[in-house]
Amino acid sequence: MKKRWLLPIFASFMIFSSVNVNDAEAATYSELKTTATQYIGTPYKYGGTTVNGIDCSGFTSLVFSKFGISLPRTSKEQYQQGTSVSKNNLIPGDLVFFNTSGSGISHVGIYIGGGDFISATTSSGVAIDSISDPYYWGSRYVGAKRIGNFTKTQIVAEVKNASIDFSIYASRGEVALQLAEALGIDTTDTNSPFPDVKPTSKYAGAVTALNKLGIFTGDENxxxxxxxxxxxGQVAKVLVEAFDLKLQGEAENFTDVKASHWAYEYVQILSSNEITNGKGDETFGLNDHVMIKHMDVFIDRLTQ
Structure with a gap:
């Protein structure tokens, strides 16, 4: 039986349960920017909501959906959400709105810091621009709304159990149990080195054993x-490095995995080894949470 190694890739994306900024858990500025900028170059399409073509409100909805926030479909409707923020108090993650048509709110983007915002534009597709651009955006700026709190540092708190259905999606703890069982390793030591995995936790034995083997380590906290x-995307990297997979001939090209993305090579290798065929709509779903059934399929294919 081949060994399965799970490497330390622990980006803790926080899940938002509503668009009320006061109720939202937080993710980091870097997570937001990484998620948003991976779509740079996506072509503009009026009414579009996918990487094949997207409009401004479709883009903001897509990015925020990766953090569990559901936004209304149009820029005008999105302007009715959240809490108003002055231009001097903008932080990454704030939605910024513009009047490009002369008849009210007609464009929305995501502020990413440094005076810049990212949006789906009719001229360049998804692109980064200055919010104070004197030639266009500056004079068309209307205002901003804060939908979720993004912070400078990694969040310590975990995802709320109620925010995601773990009967469908794989949690890190369940992945640890699955790997420990498949490896047949001794899980009797429950003295976990992690403060958030107590000896009484059902994950303690598996997590401790995998940590001893160097398979699991903690986050920066x-x-x-x-x-x-x-x-x-994280699982693609895990599986490729765990099984020491190499590119095997031709791989499928997924529309949402740009060559510049950090996971591109891993997804290509996974595809070329016929471990994944994507989601069936020419996308891989980089930032989608891994379903338990898909994790089972991946491991089954790798151990055949």
Whole structure:
């Protein structure tokens, strides 16, 4: 039986339960920017909502959906959400609105810091611009709304159990249990080195054993985050490095995995080894949470 190694890839994306900024958990500025900028170059399409073509409100909805926030479909409707923010107090993650038509709110983007915002434009597709651009955006700026709190540093708190259905999606703790069982390793030591995995936790034995083998380590705060999900992009890297996979001939090209994305090579290798065929709509779903049934399929294919 081949060994399965799960490497330390622990981006803890926080899940938002509503568009009320006061109720939202937080994710980091870097997570927001990484998620938004991976779509740079996506062509503009009026009414579009996918990487094949997207408009401004479709883009903001897509990015925020990766953090569990559901936004209304149009820029005008999105302007009715959240809390108003002055231009001097903008932080990454704030939605910024413009009047480009001369008849009220007609464009929306996401502020990413440094005076810049990212949006789906009719001229360049998804692109980064200055919010104070004197030639266009500056004079058309209307205002901003804060939908969710993004912070400078990594969040310590875990995802709320109620925010995601772990009967469908794989948690990090469940992945640890699955790997420990498949490896047949001794899980009797429950003295976990992680403060958020107590000896009484059902994950303690598996997490401790995998940590001893160097398979699992904590995040920058030393936590394991057993109730956090893991994304398909992260799992692609995990599986490729775990099984020492190499590119095997031709791989499928997924429309949402740009060559510049950090996970591109891993997804290509996974595809070329016929471990994944994507989601069936020419996309891979980089930032989608991994479903339990898909994790089962991946491991089954790798151990055949």
């Amino acid at each position: 030393g936590k394991f985050n057993p109730s956090s999900p893991i994304t398909r």
